[in-house]
Amino acid sequence: MSELNSKYNELSNEIYRNFIFYIPMSILDMEEFKKLPDETKSVIDRITYIDEDLNFIYENSLGFSTLLLKSGKLKNNCFKLIEYKETLSASSFNYLSENYLKQLETYAFFSNQLSLYFEKNSPEKDANTLALFNCQSINFNSHISEVEKITGLKSQTFNQQNFIQEVKETPVFKKFSFNIKPKEKSFIDFISHEKNKEIEKIILEKFQNEKGKKLRYLIEYLNELGIISMVHGDRTKIYSAMKNSFNWEIGTHQSIFGNWFSIPNKEYTKFKETLNSYFPFLS
Numbered sequence: 001m002s003e004l005n006s007k008y009n010e011l012s013n014e015i016y017r018n019f020i021f022y023i024p025m026s027i028l029d030m031e032e033f034k035k036l037p038d039e040t041k042s043v044i045d046r047i048t049y050i051d052e053d054l055n056f057i058y059e060n061s062l063g064f065s066t067l068l069l070k071s072g073k074l075k076n077n078c079f080k081l082i083e084y085k086e087t088l089s090a091s092s093f094n095y096l097s098e099n100y101l102k103q104l105e106t107y108a109f110f111s112n113q114l115s116l117y118f119e120k121n122s123p124e125k126d127a128n129t130l131a132l133f134n135c136q137s138i139n140f141n142s143h144i145s146e147v148e149k150i151t152g153l154k155s156q157t158f159n160q161q162n163f164i165q166e167v168k169e170t171p172v173f174k175k176f177s178f179n180i181k182p183k184e185k186s187f188i189d190f191i192s193h194e195k196n197k198e199i200e201k202i203i204l205e206k207f208q209n210e211k212g213k214k215l216r217y218l219i220e221y222l223n224e225l226g227i228i229s230m231v232h233g234d235r236t237k238i239y240s241a242m243k244n245s246f247n248w249e250i251g252t253h254q255s256i257f258g259n260w261f262s263i264p265n266k267e268y269t270k271f272k273e274t275l276n277s278y279f280p281f282l283s
Helices: 002-016 030-034 064-087 090-121 127-151 160-168 171-175 196-206 213-224 234-245 253-257 266-278
Strands: 019-021 048-050 056-058
Touching: 002 064, 002 090, 019 090, 019 127, 064 090, 064 127, 090 127, 213 253, 213 266, 234 253
Parallel strands: none
Antiparallel strands: 019 048, 048 056
């Protein structure tokens, strides 16, 4: 098993090497950030590069040679996987491949998010650096496709809500000696609509002091329109976001998301007429 672990580390370390990242201040909890020492704060809101020795380098003039090096390392991992497929037992190869693909998925998703973070939040949006982030994402996504072909495995749909925690659990990010809590989500973060601010404003105005049942009707209404998701695990997060955003007592989790609600529901159907009048641009 130690030999298999060594092979895994050899493969996965190439995921972390020659990696460019950028963490914006906007995704962090400001109160927690203020408690950090100055040298730790310097990591945030700047381009950071993980070099061959997994050291963190603060660099603003990286070139495409960095990404070419990365591409070559990932291609070499494909050759190693082909070799391991021939030399390892089926169970050992599957175990190695599954764990490698999980790490690869994590950093591929992280890389895609970093491109968005940089484009949206960086005060210095130079085209060269943005191109580097995009190229890095392409490298990872292409490598996932190659690994899938070699191993016969399929990558999973990554959980966007948990990706920060997943990245923090990978070896290279354990080198950080601090732990910043993610920014608490607001209700608006769950509203997938171009007029999300207007929707939230109407809710805060029309539903002031409402609790329990009426709020469940609101959530069901938005869910039916595809504006908010209520997949497994999201209800608790939505409830916490509502508590963070609504400046009144909204009732217990059970009073909103309990099993008392079912379709058809005459009261809910009638209340939808009121909701349509609140949100004419949605119906």
